[in-house]
Amino acid sequence: xxxxxxxxxxxxxxxxxxxxxxxxxxxxxxxxxxxxxxxxxxxxxxxxxxxxxxxxxxxxxxxxxxxxxxxxxxxxxxxxxxxxxxxxxxxxxxxxxxxxxxxxxxxxxx
Amino acid sequence: xxxxxxxxxxxxxxxxxxxxxxxxxxxxxxxxxxxxxxxxxxxxxxxxxxxxxxxxxxxxxxxxxxxxxxxxxxxxxxxxxxxxxxxxxxxxxxxxxxxxxxxxxxxxxxxxxxxxxxxxxxxxxxxxxxxxxxxxxxxxxxxxxxxxxxxxxxxxxxxxxxxxxxxxxxxxxxxxxxxxxxxxxxxxxxxxxxxxxxxxxxxxxxxxxxxxxxxxxxxxxxxxxxxxxxxxxxxxxxxxxxxxxxxxxxxxxxxxxxxxxxxxxxxxxxxxxxxxxxxxxxxxxxxxxxxxxxxxxxxxxxxxxxxxxxxxxxxxxxxxxxxxxxxxxxxxxxxxxxxxxxxxxxxxxxxxxxxxxxxxxxxxxxxxxxxxxxxxxxxxxxxxxxxxxxxxxxxxxxxxxxxxxxxxxxxxxxxxxxxxxxxxxxxxxxxxxxxxxxxxxxxxxxxxxxxxxxxxxxxxxxxxxxxxxxxxxxxxxxxxxxxxxxxxxxxxxxxxxxxxxxxxxxxxxxxxxxxxxxxxxxxxxxxxxxxxxxxxxxxxxxxxxxxxxxxxxxxxxxxxxxxxxxx
Numbered sequence: 001x002x003x004x005x006x007x008x009x010x011x012x013x014x015x016x017x018x019x020x021x022x023x024x025x026x027x028x029x030x031x032x033x034x035x036x037x038x039x040x041x042x043x044x045x046x047x048x049x050x051x052x053x054x055x056x057x058x059x060x061x062x063x064x065x066x067x068x069x070x071x072x073x074x075x076x077x078x079x080x081x082x083x084x085x086x087x088x089x090x091x092x093x094x095x096x097x098x099x100x101x102x103x104x105x106x107x108x109x110x
Numbered sequence: 111x112x113x114x115x116x117x118x119x120x121x122x123x124x125x126x127x128x129x130x131x132x133x134x135x136x137x138x139x140x141x142x143x144x145x146x147x148x149x150x151x152x153x154x155x156x157x158x159x160x161x162x163x164x165x166x167x168x169x170x171x172x173x174x175x176x177x178x179x180x181x182x183x184x185x186x187x188x189x190x191x192x193x194x195x196x197x198x199x200x201x202x203x204x205x206x207x208x209x210x211x212x213x214x215x216x217x218x219x220x221x222x223x224x225x226x227x228x229x230x231x232x233x234x235x236x237x238x239x240x241x242x243x244x245x246x247x248x249x250x251x252x253x254x255x256x257x258x259x260x261x262x263x264x265x266x267x268x269x270x271x272x273x274x275x276x277x278x279x280x281x282x283x284x285x286x287x288x289x290x291x292x293x294x295x296x297x298x299x300x301x302x303x304x305x306x307x308x309x310x311x312x313x314x315x316x317x318x319x320x321x322x323x324x325x326x327x328x329x330x331x332x333x334x335x336x337x338x339x340x341x342x343x344x345x346x347x348x349x350x351x352x353x354x355x356x357x358x359x360x361x362x363x364x365x366x367x368x369x370x371x372x373x374x375x376x377x378x379x380x381x382x383x384x385x386x387x388x389x390x391x392x393x394x395x396x397x398x399x400x401x402x403x404x405x406x407x408x409x410x411x412x413x414x415x416x417x418x419x420x421x422x423x424x425x426x427x428x429x430x431x432x433x434x435x436x437x438x439x440x441x442x443x444x445x446x447x448x449x450x451x452x453x454x455x456x457x458x459x460x461x462x463x464x465x466x467x468x469x470x471x472x473x474x475x476x477x478x479x480x481x482x483x484x485x486x487x488x489x490x491x492x493x494x495x496x497x498x499x500x501x502x503x504x505x506x507x508x509x510x511x512x513x514x515x516x517x518x519x520x521x522x523x524x525x526x527x528x529x530x531x532x533x534x535x536x537x538x539x540x541x542x543x544x545x546x547x548x549x550x551x552x553x554x555x556x557x558x559x560x561x562x563x564x565x566x567x568x569x570x571x572x573x574x575x576x577x578x579x580x581x582x583x584x585x586x587x588x589x590x591x592x593x594x595x596x597x598x599x600x601x602x603x604x605x606x607x608x609x610x611x612x613x614x615x616x617x618x619x620x621x622x623x624x625x626x627x628x629x630x631x632x633x634x635x636x637x638x639x640x641x642x643x644x645x646x647x648x649x650x651x652x653x654x655x656x657x658x659x660x661x662x663x664x665x666x667x668x669x670x671x672x673x674x675x676x677x
Binding site for chain 1: 661662
């Protein structure tokens with residue numbers, strides 16, 4: 001790693017931390033609110049507490065935790081694979097998607 | 111013959127195309143065993159064929175002649191229509207015409223619907239079949255349209271919007287063709303809808319009439335709904351009615367009340383969970399019988415009304431048999447709706463203490479009273495009912511009704527309902543709505559029942575619930591399929607399994623039989639899906655993991671199988 005890179009990292013690190021502090025809480029999403037949304041919109045296909053054999057829909061407990069943008073895109077636009085995930089972009093707001101992502105990361109164990 | 115054809119043409123309002131079938135052909139569907147022109151193999155929906163080439167003695171030699179891939183992974187509940195050597199079948203997004211002799215495709219008509227649609231489809235992305243008249247095929251689309259397709263070319267001829275997914279409606283049923291109108295109903299009882307039935311002109315798709323089966327303000331029956339509750343009261347009409355041409359009455363079933371939590375709509379809630387006898391010209395309700403007034407348990411009574419003439423208490427009766435989702439087997443007088451019989455046919459039932467034969471009303475049990483007071487209970491039968499959508503059959507030879515039946519309880523805790531677009535409007539705690547099975551017992555039985563007593567002359571149990579229709583034949587056989595893929599034939603007299611064939615995916619379809627050039631064929635769809643496949647893994651996993659394992663091992667993949675005797 002070059003010295004320039006180290007320099008950048010040192011600068012960027014604290015800056016990111018400050019940004020995170022200043023950002024509105026919703027950008028990170030609240031898992032509690034996410035669970036409520038999940039129980040309203042998603043539970044009927046993905047199962048109570050995300051417990052689901054995978055026969056009806058994707059087993060959300062296996063969703064890759066690093067794939068936030070894939071999550072947002074799939075929930076907003078839907079996804080057609082072996083089965084069909086309906087799109088929710090017309091109903092759920094950007095903030096609500098963040099809450100759902102926060103809940104998804106709990107693997108249903110909230 | 112010419113007179114008959116002309117007469118039918120006048121009724122239908124169009125010239126008859128050579129070789130196209132007429133209203134008279136539909137009327138004679140039961141007698142003409144070389145075709146299957148109506149859902150239920152006859153307007154009376156007995157799902158009985160007099161054919162006896164394939165019979166209890168030789169069914170062991172039944173072999174597949176062809177398999178037709180639908181190229182689709184959804185559930186296949188469609189009943190084929192067979193006319194002049196061509197079979198017409200539907201999936202959720204396509205209609206296929208198949209050459210019955212070769213099993214080859216003639217045409218496909220592909221349809222599209224918005225990707226949001228599955229949000230408001232509770233119980234499987236399915237279509238249950240088509241109807242035909244005078245060279246036109248009628249079907250519905252999942253997103254609420256009725257369309258006509260040329261039986262010859264597969265081209266769309268007209269399209270009429272019946273309902274909108276934005277209001278929670280969807281459509282899955284096969285239309286009913288009567289001389290007066292093509293008739294359709296709607297799904298959506300879990301999504302804050304208000305059920306209705308429509309009549310359409312077959313030639314143009316012009317809307318002839320609409321009957322809301324929940325009366326609006328000023329209409330008789332609206333007083334059975336407090337305040338505005340009628341607006342989202344359910345009563346979906348999602349299965350095809352039967353038709354008696356002599357009485358000129360259509361018998362159409364209605365579904366559950368919405369929300370399920372019935373304390374939010376105190377009253378009888380006409381006409382939820384009812385059989386309606388209607389005029390096909392106008393939709394006028396001539397009589398009704400309501401099975402479960404103020405039903406809280408999702409006991410849709412949309413299932414087939416089988417029209418047969420029976421001798422009851424020494425009198426010949428024009429009867430109507432209804433194997434009800436609420437666990438009782440009913441016989442009504444179909445001229446006037448008089449209740450003749452109501453007998454429990456499931457083993458486990460705790461929501462009622464019986465049916466009062468004078469009033470025709472169920473008697474609330476202690477369990478139901480507790481639930482109405484807000485307590486959590488386990489109700490038998492659960493929301494799947496003693497029988498779900500899958501049609502029963504009736505054999506005039508044995509006098510028995512053949513039905514797949516269920517013994518599944520469900521946790522039930524009423525909570526305040528919330529009406530939110532695109533979601534369940536039920537008012538029960540879904541996390542408590544788990545399925546229960548009786549230990550050491552099967553939870554699914556094929557039963558051959560006496561319609562007058564509800565007693566099973568025989569029954570056969572299954573590890574994974576059967577979710578398909580039955581068909582009875584003059585050959586002394588009952589056909590049905592398993593969700594684990596086996597298509598099976600049973601002895602109609604004693605339930606002995608005589609034959610089976612593994613079709614590759616699960617069966618939730620409706621078998622038919624017919625002859626081509628004098629040879630008897632049997633056809634059924636294979637392709638797992640539907641409500642049990644949707645919900646049993648989600649809500650039954652805790653109590654019956656071994657069932658879920660067997661069920662979820664079954665792979666999707668829709669196709670039609672056709673069988674004949676090995677020469």
